Amino acid sequence: MDAASLVQIIRLDPLWVAVLALLIALVALLLAVRGAARQRALEARLARLRHDQRGLDTAILALHGAIKAVAEDVIDQGQHQSNVRRALDRLADQQSELRLRDVDEGLYVQAIELIRLGHRRNEVRKLCGLSEAEVDLLFSLHGAGVARTQSSSKP
Structure with missing residues (x-):
């Protein structure tokens, strides 16, 4: 087959060209629908992760407060123990x-x-x-x- 015969086949069969264009359009549509569904799934997952992040941030702040309170108690107990030790030494x-x-x-x-x-x-x-x-x-x-x-x- 030479180029001229190929051109004739293409001219004679515009139906094949239309079918091919339609097939390409369907694949593109399928990929777009699939991409949109995947994007929605990723957005939902991102929303869950953000919600979890907020929960973890709250838990970290609560732990920070608890650690600070414990540290203050330890310091107070150390000072109290030091005062008692000094009083015992004086006695x-x-x-x-x-x-x-x-x-x-x-x-x-x-x-x-x-x-x-x-x-x-x-x-x-x-x-x-x-x-x-x-x-x-x-x-x-x-x-x-x-x-x-x-x-x-x-x-």
Whole structure:
């Protein structure tokens, strides 16, 4: 077949050309309908995803608020615990001071009593475990009255 015979077939059969054009139009229409249906399905899916996104955003905000509240509670508890720890440390220090004061005061009271009873410096120092300076101070404060009392009671 040459080109001239092909042109004649085409001229003679315009019906085939119309059928072919109609077939192409039908395929195009089918693709358009299918594309539109697919587009609607994708739009519906996008709407669902946006709705889900809003729900997730709300949940994230709620979790953020809850985490913030928990963090504030943890900070408050830490501060409270720190305050309690400081108070306990102060109480322990005060208790130690009171113990030392009781021990010191007990030793000093005992030493003063020994001085009043007429014991010598070395005995008071050894019995009470005081330093020489402490014993000297106690004798200077409390020993003078004892010396006067002892000297006035002697005939």
